Amino acid sequence: MPASMFKTLFKKQPSGAQAPEGERLYAIGDVHGCADELDKLLDKIEADASGHNNTRIIFLGDYVDRGPDSKGVLDRLIALKEQRPCTIFLKGNHEALMLDFLEHPEDMMHWLDWGGQETLQSYDIRDIAGRSNKALGAALREKMPDTHIEFLNALTLTHLAGDYLFVHAGVRPDVALDDQTEEDLIWIRKRFHNTPEDKRLEQTIVHGHQPVKKPMDKGWRIDVDTGACWSGMLTAVVLEGTTRRFIST
Secondary structure (H helix, E strand, O other): OOHHHHHHHOOOOOOOOOOOOOOEEEEEOOOOOOHHHHHHHHHHHHHHHOOOOOEEEEEOOOOOOOOOOHHHHHHHHHHHHHHOOOOEEEOOHHHHHHHHHHHOHHHOHHHHHHHHHHHHHHOOOOOOOOOOHHHHHHHHHHHOOHHHHHHHHOOEOEEEEOOEEEEOOOOOOOOOHHHOOHHHHHHOOHHHHOOOHHHOOOOEEEEOOOOOOOOEEOOOEEEOOOOHHHHOOOEEEEEEOOEEEEEEO
């Protein structure tokens, strides 16, 4: 890669990062099975977007686990996809864990401790402690609608819009976007959060994955995971032109 190209890939994005012209973006943080909070936030977004003809919702992943109604969340997201085909749905680490459990439940006992138990319960699977992982995996495959599995398998890892990059967890410093691994995009934490200024991508990065007490805008990255399953607060960042603001439940 020529040195000049490298410099354009890794440079600090000016604070005036801009959304696509004429478009208003709503990027929603980790839902984690909180269907009620999702309904409330979507109602707020609908009211906020009233009268604006060009809006797009971007979900940053982690729809399942921990909260009480992962099944209900997926039902709502699939319905929303039908209503608003332009909606973007990104993959989080918890969707990856759930898909791995469906494929190899015997190797995924830790998923139950990371919120998978609540997900199983949302599909009306009971007596979890007394059943083997293999039996639980079979029960989940039987209970899950095909539309849910298709939705999870269709999730994407990143979305670019204007000067913004949307991703679940973040990106590895000093690595071009095309060379990022799925593991980094859905799992990375401190190494991304502590990225030196000269190792950052040119885009402002909008992400979830790391719970914060209130939405965080550090200029070069925006964290909208406000821990809905613990705090009851689900958050979206609203991006339009060069402005940024937040809507929370």
